[in-house]
Amino acid sequence: ETGVTQSPTHLIKTRGQQVTLRCSSQSGHNTVSWYQQALGQGPQFIFQYYREEENGRGNFPPRFSGLQFPNYSSELNVNALELDDSALYLCASSYWDREDRYTFGSGTRLTVV
């Protein structure tokens, strides 16, 4: 089975810009969750997508938005980037009824300057 693939692996953006991060879920998984991991901290839940709809959201402002596509892949969009958005963004796919089957990608390292 294929794992979770995230792209790009690294990118640098300027404050105020917009960014789109992509995630391909593991084969057989229908749910995608996004997490933000600031340097030296644990991952923080951003939101989850199931059946192409947002299904739960953490404490993140509306400028963090997402999409899930019919093939279960997903995008994370961040508008009006701030310096504090610099972090590792992790995507995790799972099957809805199996919370113990999260598979994480290697992440996208975003640096905002």
Add this chain to the structure above:
Amino acid sequence: GNSVTQMEGPVTLSEEAFLTINCTYTATGYPSLFWYVQYPGEGLQLLLKATKADDKGSNKGFEATYRKETTSFHLEKGSVQVSDSAVYFCALDDGKAAGNKLTFGGGTRVLVKP
């Protein structure tokens, strides 16, 4: 809300030493508990899990027991290797009712020296 607290690192050990990383949690329901490991430059890998009280999760020589009475899930390994150097995260999932999301602790960096 849910929260996970784990001991701060870094934890520096010699090879073959005993490792313990403390983890306690606060949750409204009956969560599943997990330990994830993150190697440099990589994403998170599930190390072990326990889904109910008194369950013991184990994998690769690591063990953790779900203690409901002390709301703890401490990670242990009897004899560490250099290859165990990584960051370890304790996490909980409170199930579908709470949104099927993982709540993580802050991570504990472990460095094993030869």
